[in-house]
Amino acid sequence: MDELTFRQADRADVPKMAGLFTKRPPKERVARMTRRFGREPDGWYVAELKGEIVGCCQAVFPRPKDCWLQWMRIGPNTQGSGVGGAFADYLDRQVLAKGAEVVRLNTLPGNVRVHAMMGGVRGYTEWARWTRWNRLAQKPALGLARLRQVAHADDAEDVLAWLEGQVGYQASFAAVTCPDDFRKTVSLDRSLLQELIRGKKRGGCVLAGADGDMEAAALYAVQGQELRILQLVAATTAGGLAAAAGAIREAKPVERVSIQLAGASTELMRAIQRSFAGPHLKKHEFYVFGKRL
Ligand SMILES: CC(C)(COP(=O)(O)OP(=O)(O)OC[C@H]1O[C@@H](n2cnc3c(N)ncnc32)[C@H](O)[C@@H]1OP(=O)(O)O)[C@@H](O)C(=O)NCCC(=O)NCCS
Known part of the structure; x- marks a missing residue:
């Protein structure tokens, strides 16, 4: 050519x-x-x-x-x-x-051409399957937040220390979340966590657990009229639901809410879908491809 x-x-x-x-x-x-x-x-x-x-x-x-x-x-x-x-x-x-040093793109799961084009010799690999629900019903949030003790994190180091011990941490590290734009995502890296915990914008990290043991963390940020849970990492389904609910209850009534998950267990996915079901719920699925240069 x-x-x-x-x-x-x-x-x-x-x-x-x-x-x-x-x-x-x-x-x-x-x-x-x-x-x-x-x-x-x-x-x-x-x-x-x-x-x-x-x-x-x-x-x-x-x-x-x-x-x-x-x-x-x-x-x-x-x-x-x-x-x-x-x-x-x-x-x-x-x-x-x-x-x-890292190049990424995201695409729909069924896009065979992108899979063929980026995989194989080009060396891009699937980094995460990313599911996003938006326009979730906010009503259940109050009840679900009672499943576990829920609190806002004030120290990124504590959250990272817990995360490092979680199975699949590497997998979620390569996954994506988005503060105000999907490209800003990295993962639960220190700067993103600090940005959300201490930043001036509305957002933060909600922790859920019992008897002082952490079970889940939900990173969230508000932009425009939407509160997004950017990433939810959970060791237990109840913890995951409580952390998600703790973040969602921060939404003002006019704000839409969404949850974005990378690599979550099927059980937690189902529980979230069931718990926050509503007439306007929409589900999207993406793949994130990436490679280190
Ligand atoms: C995805 C897209 C950018 C690929 O560009 P393209 O010119 O069509 O792709 P190519 O002809 O170079 O083919 C790329 C690879 O896919 C393979 N391929 C092409 N058509 C295919 C098909 N229908 N099924 C499986 N593999 C296919 C080719 O063998 C090729 O592999 P190779 O580079 O190792 O030889 C283009 O099709 C496109 O714009 N699609 C719509 C928009 C889109 O999906 N954008 C990407 C969003 S992330």
């Missing part, structure tokens, strides 16, 4: 990039992408075939050395002909030159 080239995108490329997502780009998508480009002009790339834009992606660095690929898209007429794979290789080289 001699005529295939890649380059950094500029603002004039936005309508063409937006056009890759739909046949006739609605004004709204162009406007949204233009706003995003204006706010974050760095890291946009395009793939061109015979001078025509056929693919785009933005590589963002929410933290130094930590890169997320997003808005990755090859135009419908070009998909399946090798452009995406070559583009992914080009992107790896670009972000490596910018100091990336």
Whole structure:
């Protein structure tokens, strides 16, 4: 494919990039992408075939050395002909030159092309399956928070010390959570915990346990009109439910709530779904792919 080239995108490329997502780009998508480009002009790339834009992606660095690929898209007429794979290789080289040590992207579980493209020789592996429920019923929160003693953590070190002893800790370390934006996620790392525990924004870490033994921790943050539980780590189902409920009861009545889980046990997943069921509950599932460069 001699005529295939890649380059950094500029603002004039936005309508063409937006056009890759739909046949006739609605004004709204162009406007949204233009706003995003204006706010974050760095890291946009395009793939061109015979001078025509056929693919785009933005590589963002929410933290130094930590890169997320997003808005990755090859135009419908070009998909399946090798452009995406070559583009992914080009992107790896670009972000490596910018100091990336970790590259991630998230996708739906059924996206076989992304799995095929990023797995195998490209070395991306599944880091987490991530389930998110939103618009959960808030009513049960008061009752469930009584299942265990519930308190707000005031020291990140205590939470980390408990976490390190948990089975599967490494797995959850590689998983994602999002303070105000999914890309800022890392895991329960020290800075994220401190940011949430001591930060000025509404949010924190709710602990649940009995007789001084910690059983679960729920990290949450409020942004706009939504309280999100960014990550829930639980050694017991009752502890997990109580910690989630302790965070959810912090929501104001006008705020929507959501819970995001990476790698939780099936039992806890079911219990959460049952406990917070309501007419507007929505469930999404994602995979997070990542690799160390
Ligand atoms: C996913 C996407 C970026 C891949 O780009 P593409 O140009 O279609 O992919 P390629 O033709 O380079 O194929 C990539 C790999 O998937 C494999 N593949 C292609 N079609 C496949 C299919 N239907 N089933 C299984 N594997 C497939 C190819 O063998 C190739 O592997 P290789 O690189 O080791 O040879 C593109 O299809 C796309 O934009 N899809 C819609 C949007 C999307 O899903 N974006 C990603 C969000 S994270």
